[in-house]
Amino acid sequence: MRVFKCLAALFLIFTLCSAFSLRKKGVKQVYVMGVSISFTDSLVYLTDVQAMPDVKLTREGFLPLREDYSYQLRNYLESKDGNRNHTCITYFSEDKARLRKKAALLTRKYMNDHSVVIQRLGKDEFQYTKPEEMDLDN
Numbered sequence: 001m002r003v004f005k006c007l008a009a010l011f012l013i014f015t016l017c018s019a020f021s022l023r024k025k026g027v028k029q030v031y032v033m034g035v036s037i038s039f040t041d042s043l044v045y046l047t048d049v050q051a052m053p054d055v056k057l058t059r060e061g062f063l064p065l066r067e068d069y070s071y072q073l074r075n076y077l078e079s080k081d082g083n084r085n086h087t088c089i090t091y092f093s094e095d096k097a098r099l100r101k102k103a104a105l106l107t108r109k110y111m112n113d114h115s116v117v118i119q120r121l122g123k124d125e126f127q128y129t130k131p132e133e134m135d136l137d138n
Helices: 002-026 066-081 096-112
Strands: 030-038 043-047 050-052 086-093 117-121
Touching (some): 030 066, 030 096, 043 066, 043 096, 066 086, 086 096
Antiparallel strands (some): 030 043, 030 050
């Protein structure tokens, strides 16, 4: 009987531990990066790949409120240089390496066009925020 109690306790501990570990594996980190092109200017802005904590993709695999992320970049650039003609695109992925490859591909693409100047925006200059956390007064 004593052996049965020990085995039952071990089974219970194992079940609880595996349930918590499975739940953590299901939550994946989402990464975003942005590109801004202005057709009236030769500057192309590229942001760093940034981790977005507490953001989950939808069931279809899309970034929720994804247009708000592009508006964040557009508003930042409009306040920075006054150019109101920025077209901003936000790329996202749960795979950081895949997103970095996309950034490298875009960089090569724009470097081949010698009329374009690439401007990098580091995390210290521009940081994406989760849309619910933005201040709506601005």
